[in-house]
Amino acid sequence: MKYMLLIYSNPESWAGLSHDQRMGLGRGHGALNDSLIASGHHVASAGLADPINTKTVRIRDGVVATTDGPYIESKEHLAGFYVVECANMDEAVAICAQIPDAAYNFCEVRPLGEIPALSD
Template sequence: MKYMLLIYSNPESWAGLSAEQREALGRSHEELSRELTEQGLLVSSAGLADPITTRTVSVRDDIPTTTDGPYAEAKEHLAGFYLVECENIDQAIDYAARMPDAKYVAVEVRPVMDSSGLEM
């Protein structure tokens, strides 16, 4: 089963980190990525650009509208993700808990539906 591990951040938590903490966070992600790759569990992972670069698109009456910024008005923003293949949600939660970001804001674990959509 595939699980999306969604990493959340906010400007205050990032600004509150020292240079050493930021470097340690990066090293932790490198180590976890390497481990997941070696175990054959990592499908994909990436960090996301600053939310200021976000564009939100909606279509109403067949007319597309684009606005700057993320859709949700919240402090937290999606900062990155890991797509992993795990035996069960508990294994995915264990990996999410090892992410350094979980100490500062949160990591969401969400099952990825296959084409049948039976996971709902």
């Protein structure tokens, strides 16, 4: 089964990190990514750009409206993700616990849903 491991951050915790801690996070992600590829768990991974570059899109009465920034008003923002193939939730949680950011903020494990085949 595939799981999405969501990585959350916030500007205050990021600002509180030293240069060495930030570099350590980057090295930690590189090592985790390499390990997931080697073990066959890796499906996809990426960091996300700063939330200031986000657009929220809504369609109301056929009209597309966009606003700057993420929809939710919160200190935390989605900073990146991994998609992994695991035998079960316990295995996905064990991998998620290896994400360096979990030591500073939090990460979330979500099973990916199957899209049912559409038929007439």
